[in-house]
């Protein structure tokens with residue numbers, strides 16, 4: 001078993017060395033393989049401290065046995081440039097996920113501006129990692145935009161290992177989080193927009209891919225139907241990366257998608 005793991009580790013390490021440098025705007029990175037989870041793939045890209053060797057792949061290398069302190073996350077949530085309303089004082093942090101997917105826009109005529117009609121994203125569980133290394137989670141959120149999520153309908157596939165669930169819209173104003181899978185039941189919930197705050201003007205740890213026009217706003221969402229007993233009651237979308245619409249509908253089809261990544265902080 002150990003030998004197999006070592007071989008896998010070495011194979012991943014050589015892949016890591018072969019990957020183009022993300023800081024290059026025109027980078028055409030290799031797509032993740034389907035033999036590692038998406039989070040592990042992103043973790044394997046991390047090269048903290050520049051020229052020193054990359055950290056071994058695998059989230060387990062970043063998370064010590066005692067470092068999953070979910071309660072600690074309550075006070076470490078990132079603050080928007082214009083702060084969003086704070087979390088309801090009765091609520092507790094339950095889950096932190098990196099979301100990777102698309103914002104969906106519609107256009108009626110070329111002189112109009114695109115209308116956001118929804119989004120869909122895969123959510124990856126970084127709850128423990130965020131409690132031990134939030135800076136790294138933010139790095140991962142940026143790196144995620146450079147890669148598409150490998151898909152595999154088999155819930156036991158390695159690539160689904162850290163999947164929290166999915167984010168999508170029930171209608172254009174009702175974002176939904178479904179974090180119940182065959183592997184776990186973290187909860188779900190329907191939301192409405194409570195407030196928004198423009199994404200910071202200055203970029204985070206790496207530039208946006210060159211075909212992106214900006215990052216979608218940071219948001220606070222609250223329960224759509226209070227009192228209906230859903231698990232999650234407030235959600236914050238933070239550290240958004242990409243996903244903004246072009247300025248006008250000129251040259252755009254009736255409906256189109258813009259790639260994005262973001263952190264989702266869910267409270268119960």
Ligand SMILES: *[C@@H]1O[C@H](CO)[C@@H](O)[C@H](O)[C@H]1NC(C)=O
Nearest residue numbers: 094095125126127128129186
């Ligand atoms: C995934 O999220 C749950 C909370 O929904 C948490 O208890 C668990 O430790 C998390 N796992 C990781 C690897 O972060």
Ligand SMILES: *[C@@H]1O[C@H](CO)[C@@H](O)[C@H](O)[C@H]1NC(C)=O
Nearest residue numbers: 085088192193194195220222
């Ligand atoms: C946002 O949430 C706060 C606190 O729950 C509430 O007082 C306020 O009315 C909400 N605003 C909107 C626009 O929903």
Ligand SMILES: *[C@@H]1O[C@H](CO)[C@@H](O)[C@H](O)[C@H]1NC(C)=O
Nearest residue numbers: 105106107116117172254255
């Ligand atoms: C967006 O456009 C698509 C394709 O034309 C259409 O099916 C959908 O209903 C539109 N959504 C909204 C909210 O207008």
Ligand SMILES: *[C@@H]1O[C@H](CO)[C@@H](O)[C@H](O)[C@H]1NC(C)=O
Nearest residue numbers: 209211212213257258259260
């Ligand atoms: C940007 O380029 C990527 C990779 O080629 C592509 O998947 C995406 O659709 C392009 N456009 C946007 C707005 O993301």
